[in-house]
Amino acid sequence: MNKEEIKSRLIEGNNRYVEDKEDLKSDIVLRQKLTAGQQPFAIVLSCADSRVVPEMIFDCNIGDLFVVRVAGNIANSSSIASIEYAVANIGCKLIVVLGHESCGAVTATIKGGDNGKNLNHLCSFISPSIELAEDAHVNSVVKANAKYNANLLEKNSEIISGFVSSGKLKIQPAYYSLTKGNVDFL
Ligand SMILES: [Zn+2]
Structure with missing residues (x-):
């Protein structure tokens, strides 16, 4: 899948989730197949919030997504290191x-x-977004924070910025609505 096909796959999965028409099915055959190795088609840097489960939101199976979760979906050294592995090795x-x-x-x-x-340390990755947001509403800051930390991934990782500048990788900030279940790509 190229970058646009991956995005379409995520959008289609999210549409199924919103409509309560999930396809998700993990069985012994798939589990055994995946023991040979993983080939997830996308990386998701998500919040640790129990209501935000990327595999469910995008109607994906085991092995489909490389998910890194930390409160506030911040690009700190641990989340960056995890993502670098998925970019460079997978x-x-x-x-x-x-x-x-x-x-x-x-x-x-x-x-x-x-x-x-x-x-306090975690919040220091979020606080610049308060100034960058369109207004003071929490959800506006959430959107600014997704964009800000998307930029940090590139700024603080030579591996990630190298793949982005060679056109092999795209970083996409997004916003998930708890109420509607839909994901907006920002
Ligand atoms: Zn959160």
Whole structure:
């Protein structure tokens, strides 16, 4: 699949999910086939929120998506390292950075204050998005944050930026609606 075909596959899967017509089926035959190796067709950098499950949202099976989840879908060194592996060793051609409606990590960042060493560090990857957002609404900051962290993936990884500049990889920020179940590519 080329980059556009991968995007279409994700959109079609999300349409099935929205319409409650999922195709997902994992069985022993598939599990055994996948013991030989993985060939996921896309990477998703998603929030850890229990309501945002990329495999379900895109109606994908085991082995289909290389999913990295961390609160606020941030591009820190661990998420970048995981993604670098999928880009350089598996050859994934599309990274979706998936923000979502009413994200708790984004809400905490907007609220500010001292949240302790670890959450403060996480919020530091989100806070520039407050200024970049169209307005102060949490979901506007979520969208800005998906774009900002999509840029960080490239900025902070020579491997990722190298694949993007040679046309082998595309990074796509996106927004998931908890209410409707649909994903908008931003
Ligand atoms: Zn979240």
